[in-house]
Amino acid sequence: MMASRIRTLTCGVGAGCALALLASASLWVSPTPSDVAGTALSAHPSQIRLACPAGIVDPFDTSNVAAATAWTSTSAAPVSPAPTLVTGEAGVIPSALSIAGQGGGELAGLSAVGCAAPRTSQWIATGATTSGADIVLLLSNPGPTASVVSVDGFGASGRLNTAPRQVTVPAGSTASVLLAGWFPDESALAVHVQADGGGVAAWAQASLMNGEIPQGTTLASASVPAPSHTILGIDPRGTSLLRLVSPSGDARVRVWVADSSGVHPLPGGEATVAEGTTLDMPLDGASNDSTPIALLVTADQDVVAHATTITLGAPWAERASAWIMRANATPTTSLTEAAIPGRKQLQDAATSVLSSAPIRDTSLATESGVTAVRAHLLLYVPAQATGSAPQQQSPAPQSGTPTPTPTPDIWSSPSPTQPQSDPAQDPQSSGTSSSTPGAVAVRVGERTVYVAPGIPTLVEAPDAAGRILAQSPIHAAIVVSADTAVGTMSTTWNVGTEGISAVTGDIRLTN
Numbered sequence: 001m002m003a004s005r006i007r008t009l010t011c012g013v014g015a016g017c018a019l020a021l022l023a024s025a026s027l028w029v030s031p032t033p034s035d036v037a038g039t040a041l042s043a044h045p046s047q048i049r050l051a052c053p054a055g056i057v058d059p060f061d062t063s064n065v066a067a068a069t070a071w072t073s074t075s076a077a078p079v080s081p082a083p084t085l086v087t088g089e090a091g092v093i094p095s096a097l098s099i100a101g102q103g104g105g106e107l108a109g110l111s112a113v114g115c116a117a118p119r120t121s122q123w124i125a126t127g128a129t130t131s132g133a134d135i136v137l138l139l140s141n142p143g144p145t146a147s148v149v150s151v152d153g154f155g156a157s158g159r160l161n162t163a164p165r166q167v168t169v170p171a172g173s174t175a176s177v178l179l180a181g182w183f184p185d186e187s188a189l190a191v192h193v194q195a196d197g198g199g200v201a202a203w204a205q206a207s208l209m210n211g212e213i214p215q216g217t218t219l220a221s222a223s224v225p226a227p228s229h230t231i232l233g234i235d236p237r238g239t240s241l242l243r244l245v246s247p248s249g250d251a252r253v254r255v256w257v258a259d260s261s262g263v264h265p266l267p268g269g270e271a272t273v274a275e276g277t278t279l280d281m282p283l284d285g286a287s288n289d290s291t292p293i294a295l296l297v298t299a300d301q302d303v304v305a306h307a308t309t310i311t312l313g314a315p316w317a318e319r320a321s322a323w324i325m326r327a328n329a330t331p332t333t334s335l336t337e338a339a340i341p342g343r344k345q346l347q348d349a350a351t352s353v354l355s356s357a358p359i360r361d362t363s364l365a366t367e368s369g370v371t372a373v374r375a376h377l378l379l380y381v382p383a384q385a386t387g388s389a390p391q392q393q394s395p396a397p398q399s400g401t402p403t404p405t406p407t408p409d410i411w412s413s414p415s416p417t418q419p420q421s422d423p424a425q426d427p428q429s430s431g432t433s434s435s436t437p438g439a440v441a442v443r444v445g446e447r448t449v450y451v452a453p454g455i456p457t458l459v460e461a462p463d464a465a466g467r468i469l470a471q472s473p474i475h476a477a478i479v480v481s482a483d484t485a486v487g488t489m490s491t492t493w494n495v496g497t498e499g500i501s502a503v504t505g506d507i508r509l510t511n
Helices: 343-354
Strands: 007-011 041-043 049-050 054-058 060-065 070-071 085-087 096-102 109-114 121-124 133-139 147-155 166-171 172-176 191-195 201-210 213-221 225-232 241-245 251-259 260-274 278-282 293-315 322-329 335-342 372-380 440-444 447-451 455-461 466-484 487-494 500-503 506-509
Touching: 007 213, 007 372, 049 191, 054 096, 060 096, 070 343, 085 172, 096 213, 096 293, 096 343, 096 487, 109 343, 121 201, 133 166, 166 172, 166 213, 172 191, 201 343, 225 372, 225 466, 225 487, 241 260, 260 278, 260 293, 293 487, 322 487, 343 372, 343 447, 343 466, 372 440, 372 447
Parallel strands: 007 506, 109 213, 109 487, 213 322
Antiparallel strands: 007 041, 049 085, 054 060, 070 096, 096 109, 121 191, 133 172, 133 201, 147 166, 147 191, 201 213, 225 293, 241 278, 241 293, 251 260, 251 293, 293 322, 335 466, 372 455, 372 466, 440 447, 440 466, 466 487, 500 506
């Protein structure tokens, strides 16, 4: 994707780069503002270091970890246990994916999250610290010096702490923090993670127990605020929530749904999020589709947006209840070219982690393991590509679209009412023809898929690792699902390198 020559590194405020500033002081202040230019620094892609999460962490003993398995663009086969660091080779920005999970036990679940470049400012909006819920903040410092990390908590009523909580993450190491100790009894938690020096990479592991019945475990990647977000891979047949945070002012938010019918407003998808508060928006009734959909979030202020979906698993032994599966989805970034793993690599990685012994057994003996793993690629071309932005769509709900339901508390012993099937097993859209108006040709391995703007397209992942190439910017995610003894688990990974975007040869750290 990039030649081996040195590239220009462009950094924003707080990106963890050293900026040389030259300023002068005077007793007289000029009425005309003047610009002070920064110094462009050079960086070779091989200098990029990505941090990877270690795996699933026991919230009662954070030293007890079920190791993740990683795919990297620098290795032909999955790496187990997942490396803590991935660096660029041969002048190419690295990309890496960690697959973590447990096929049984109290922490049953499957998660696919990207290895990430360190940031100095990032947000995570998922999980709870109420009774039965646990959330572990995972911090990784791939740099050569220690980083002091400050964490602020936010909930539905606003900021949860008067002064930032702090933890020091030594160079080349990771730290795990139980957020219930800092922000107890919060049902709609979001955290702002700020770090000095070169920054850190951050993830959150959220889990829930309903008495002795596991309610799912999921890993969530950190993201940064923006006025618009595209979130891929929402299962429309699950029970889902979109958690919103407005860091810097009251935000008027509108949420749109992209499915097989195109882009349409989410019923009840307009809200005002007060500054410094969290808001959970229900996604029930978002779509009648059976395959994964996309959410489009727009606001008049920068906002944070993360989604969580729960689905019903297998019946719980000796109880008229069931296991719950849990999945998290975060905003994607647009791309025209990226490395992706092959279906066989994804199947091997998921099978490896789901076949490992549970690090926390359930009260009743339960089986673990995996019987089948499927991998698909979800492609989305923004509707704006044809000049029809979501805001220009009719605000009225489509005919036949269910009306919105009260906000379910999926972080407090949820109980979906119907068994949920795996959407990846249902017939999926396999792309459109080249004659479809506005269709974008996307090269996936050895095949070409034509993707219509505004309609998520689900295709089978290629057999072997390769690249996706698009004529114009698209969004892409890998969707992995697995059949286990406790139910069907699914997870979504946003294709690309978290924290980095490459545009016309420049490397940009996203903060």
